[in-house]
Amino acid sequence: MPLKTIVFIVVSILLLYGLFTVGFPFLLALLIAILLEPVVLWMMRKFRFNRIVSAAITCSLLIAGILSAFFLIGLKIYLEFVEFVGKIPMILSEVDLFVKEALTGQGIIYRSFPVEWAGYIQSGLIMGVDSLTDGLNRIISSASGMILNVAKTLPNLLIFSIVFILALFLISIGLEQIKRTFLHWFSDGTRGKMESVLSHLREAIIGFLKAQILISVLTYIVTLIGLLFLGTGYPLAIALIIIIVDLLPILGTGSVLVPWAAYSFIQGDLNLAIGLLILFLVITVFRRIVEPKIVGDAVGISALATLASLYIGFKLIGVAGLFLGPIVIIFFQALKKAGIAKIKIDL
Structure with a gap:
């Protein structure tokens, strides 16, 4: 393999790595713009729109669909979460009753398994309850830190979304020019x-x-x-x-x-x-x-x-x-x- 080809492959891999890290919103916008290109070209042929209008309409419809999906999913998750939080006291009460009943000599473990197995399961259940209690205590103690970390990611997520949307519109509008510029770097052969x-x-x-x-x-x-x-x-x-x-x-x-x-x-x-x-x-x-x-x-x-x-x-x-x-x-x-x-x- 010629040295030029090796250098080209190495540089390309490094560029891909950079795009998947720092430049990920631009890479994602480029990939989606390429996938939307047939729709843009179809609108240009069908409705006689110029490229700017076709790309703007196509990207707007996609963004509107994504935002609508996120809103509906987010609303559903919020409603389910509120319902789940309301059921937590009942669930904890059921778990407490089950554990107390299971740990007795006549509990469900001893009715469902042989005596030899029941002892091991009972010991494991006790350890599991202790671990669960410790885990819940750690989660509660670190909840404020988790909320703070989530809050810190929101500005980054907002910036990512804005950059992605702007890049999608600009890349889709200028995709043909981007392709010509990219190919211009190479020789005719x-x-x-x-x-x-x-x-x-x-x-x-x-x-x-x-x-x-x-x-x-x-x-x-x-x-x-x-x-x-x-x-x-x-x-x-x-x-x-x-x-x-x-x-x-x-x-x-x-x-x-x-x-x-x-x-x-x-x-x-x-x-x-x-x-x-x-x-x-x-x-x-x-x-x-x-x-x-x-x-x-x-x-x-x-x-x-x-x-x-x-x-x-x-x-x-x-x-x-x-x-x-x-x-x-x-x-x-x-x-x-x-x-x-x-x-x-x-x-």
Whole structure:
């Protein structure tokens, strides 16, 4: 591989890292502007609008949709939170009664399990209650600090949102000029190859988004089947909530199913608790099996390369690496398809 190509790849990776950290609002705006480009071009052809009007309308509709979704979701979360806070005294009372009843020699533990097992479970429950009490005390003592930290992030979130919205409008309006300026950096012989790289990148990004939608749909079906089998209430809505949470790398399905299983156990519904834990394991294993394959096929890289890029990216730079890792592989693959990156080992 020529030295120029190696330098170009290294510089590109460093730029991508910078975009995923400091310049993330601009990168996000650029990606969305590229995805909105077909809609902008369609409006220009269909309604004879100029590019400024078409881009402004398209971006405005998208921002309005996002804000509406956030408002509705935020309102729902607020109402649910208020309702949950109102039920906390009742829940704590039920937990207290259950623990007192369970710790007696004739409690539900001794009725449900052999005597040998019941003793171990009773000891574990006592330790769990003590740990829970300590945890609640720590949470209460640090609540003011948590609220202060959240308040500190609000200005950053506001600045991020403003920069993202402005960047989205400006990039969408000037996308063609940005592309011409970018290609102008390269020689006439390389310009066609870079256009091919950009084309492959766009196809790969769209394929990646389609793959995520397909994975979410399949996971929703698996979750819905599991909830129907367990006989829980509101399976359609709960499955949707689980899928939304599962899209967040930091949380995942365990953030819903594990606390639900713990609450079911406290309520004495052992079958539901075990069923929810099994469903959590099934969903986790299912996603780990199908995600590399589906994403790999969608973006044109192998399942092993996809899995390795996800793991290495996460280990190196955290959550952002879950997105940057596959993009680096996609970018390198696009360079290979365009004939820019050629690796041939000659021993």
